[in-house]
Amino acid sequence: MIRHAKTLAGQRCWVVGASSGIGAAVANELVARGARVAISARREDRLADVSAGRMLVAPCDVTDPDQVTAAATEVHQRLGGPDIVVWSAGTWQQFDAARWDREGFARHVEVNLLGLNNLLAATVPPMVEARSGHLVGVASVAGYRGLAGAEAYGATKAAQLHLLESLRAGLAGHGVRVTTVAPGFVRTEMTSGNTFPMPFLIEPDQAARAIADGLERGDHEIVFPLPMAVLMKIASVLPVRVWDAVASRLARSGGS
Secondary structure (H helix, E strand, C coil), X not given: CCCCCCCCCCCEEEEECCCCHHHHHHHHHHHHCCCEEEEECCCHHHHHXXXXXXXXXXXXXXXXXXXXXXXXXXXXXXXXXXXXXXXCCCCCCCCCHHHCCHHHHHHHHHHHHHHHHHHHHHHHHHHHHHCCCEEEEECCHHHCCCCCCCHHHHHHHHHHHHHHHHHHHHHHHHCCEEEEEEECCECCCCCCCCCCCCCCCECHHHHHHHHHHHXXXXXXXXXXXXXXXXXXXXXXXXXXXXXXXXXXXXHXXXXX
């Protein structure tokens, strides 16, 4: 058995976006490692299935700041101030730049970015006051470089990567830790409709183990699976002309 530098056992964890996919798998993994877990999302019936009586259920729509604040209050009152808050809510829809969808783009911003803003408003001040806490944001490797078809999703994920990195610096002096999670392709409801190739596709439980292992190691950034992490890290430093050629070729071949 591999022993990690830190343990999640006994930690009070709030997972937002836990009705399915990575969030649900992370909640289950945290419980398996001995954490006390609260879960939130819009779909209360799905939360009940995930919880199976083992977790505190506090439903909320992340796009509604009042609902997020109410859920944060409920978690604090019933579980205690969370030691770890995991953001795993999100939306994804393939985009067509030639047929610009203003509402579709706005929906990505509303959920993926402004929803995260609502959660941070509800959790950062009490963590700063307590000089303790750990924010974990699930972004995506899609935020490293621009790809056709991901104009909306990729833009919000790039913003999340930047925001989380900035928060890590801005909150370091206040006793609050920040971890960035950047998954590759994971088999979830969001990816089930994708018609393009998804290299190195992994299952949600594999993603959850990678996240929990990284948290126990104290990683600042958790990127997985390894082959996708390597490819996207390389892509992030390619010159613009080179990346434009690669991205254009992928778009023509349907690989976006």
